[in-house]
Amino acid sequence: MSSEEVLSDAIDFSYSGHLIFNGLYTTDPSGLDVSNDEIELLRNRISELLPPLTAEHDGGPKKGFQRINLESYFDQYSFERKNASLTPKHRELAEVLLDREYVREEYTGEVRVQTDDGRVSGEEITRHSAYLYWLLPSLLLVQGARPDRKRAMSTVNEVVGIVNDEGEEKRLIRIDPVKFDPMFLLWLLYKEWKGEPFESGLTMLNISEVGLLGSERDFFGKSAKVSGSTNIFQSLPFIEGLLKEKLPNQVAGKFRVSGQDLAVDIRESGRVHIKAENDIRMSTKFERVLLGVQLVKELTELRQNWTDLPTEDQYPPPTFAVELYERGKEQEVTIDFEKRLVKRLLRERDESLEDWPELEFS
Structure with missing residues (x-):
């Protein structure tokens, strides 16, 4: 040996x-x-x-x-x-x-x-x-x-x-x-959508699964889970769910910390599951637990930094809804969502439609 x-x-x-x-x-x-x-x-x-x-x-x-x-x-x-x-x-x-x-x-x-x-x-x-x-x-x-x-x-x-x-x-x-506010999880999704890095020791590499929860039941039900897609932003159930103000209560994907790629499942409740996949599949439990502690430390610090951001940076702009809508149209699907996500984002940002005269859905 x-x-x-x-x-x-x-x-x-x-x-x-x-x-x-x-x-x-x-x-x-x-x-x-x-x-x-x-x-x-x-x-x-x-x-x-x-x-x-x-x-x-x-x-x-x-x-x-x-x-x-x-x-x-x-x-x-x-x-x-x-x-x-x-x-x-x-x-x-x-x-x-x-x-x-x-x-x-x-x-x-x-x-x-x-x-x-x-x-x-x-x-x-x-x-x-x-x-x-x-x-x-x-x-x-x-x-x-x-x-x-x-x-x-x-x-x-x-x-x-x-x-x-x-x-x-x-x-x-x-x-x-500690809980992970749905608007914080939406911010994570938006950063991935725009390809923008976090100002922390944590990097999001991809998103493999998103859980969505809304206040009203519709064709997809009150909640939905979208998984198994190589690009979650191409998923019509995901796009339609967000546009209809179903906000994320779960985000799962691959994150990098200290050069190691970890498969992580984050829940609104504050539950974080680090799976024995990717780079840590062959790691000892001693290594896994310290990588897990570090990842959660970075994640909670990122959450705290998010709460300290100015309002205009803390919440995606309403143009995010337009971009999602257009992505749906690229797949020949027109989504009737009554601007629900737009209204929610404007409310969180303490803005109105008058502040966005260029906001148009073609």
């Missing part, structure tokens, strides 16, 4: 389930500046407050948090290894993470095991996990099935609702869920 294979095999980090971040949260410490010393104090305080993984009685099921310590796995990692997915930048990311696995074990029934002394009866224990990756002070990512994520966050929220040293009742840190 080569030294490269030994290095790869030595990293036994794993996680259960798929690489799905089912909970994204912004975090805002109370009365804290952003100095490194203050952040380290916050890290230590949270670490003290998170209940450790323990059992209520000897041999019983356990519950609590244990350290993942992604940083330590870099002691066995070679950046020069063939097909290595990570860079020293990912080591820096692991160093600043407060990473924890939330574990909840439960009895699931009696089992009988054959031993040298005969059969022995006992209670089978099932283990449930959720994984927390906390980029203090501002972003918390939770990976795991929804029930496990909810239980973990219930405990985290109990922990941060503490009484401080001065005796005042005060939250240690404010935690709010």
